[in-house]
Amino acid sequence: MKEAKSFYYQFNPINVWLVFNAVMTIIFGYALFKCPCLFYWWQSWVLIGVLAFSIAMWTYKYAFRHRMALIDDKTIKIDHCQPLAWKDVEYAEEKIVRCGWKKYKIISLVAKKGINYKYNFLQRHNCEFGAFSVPMYGIISDKDAKEIKKIIADKVKLKPLKD
Helix, strand or coil, X not given: CCCCEEEECCCCCCCHHHHXXXXXXXXXXXXXXXXXXXXXXXXXXXXXXXXXXXHHHHHHHHHCCCEEEEECCCXXXXXXXXXXXXXXXXXXXXXXXXXXXXXXXXXXXXXXXXXXXXXXXXXXXXXXXXXXXXXXXXXXXXXXXXHHHHHHHHHCCEECCCC
């Protein structure tokens, strides 16, 4: 691998959040059109502000690409964390982890003891996922998941999922 390879999350934008934003925009627009006096109530402005924030957050999540991993010959950078050197990874293992009532397949990179790495809050408090987890479920494409798995297997020892 000569240059760094980026992998991105793929979120499905057609969901309940989009429907909620659309319905609330229609309701607020209709109410303000029919009763312009609502512009004078501070409660209306609070609700409009909350709806605007919701629309802005939906737009940020679904209209822009978010990098899941940046992999090169020497390091792997997951999300917004510090890069982890391949030489600092003891092994990788496929796991099924639970989040709420769902189970997700991930590849967990197990770091060697005593490495000099600045863990962020989520890495220190990430339950079953571990500090360095690469998702292998529907949040990335199947093609990307296979390619990431192959790259990780080439770089470190990968323990496959036990059936």
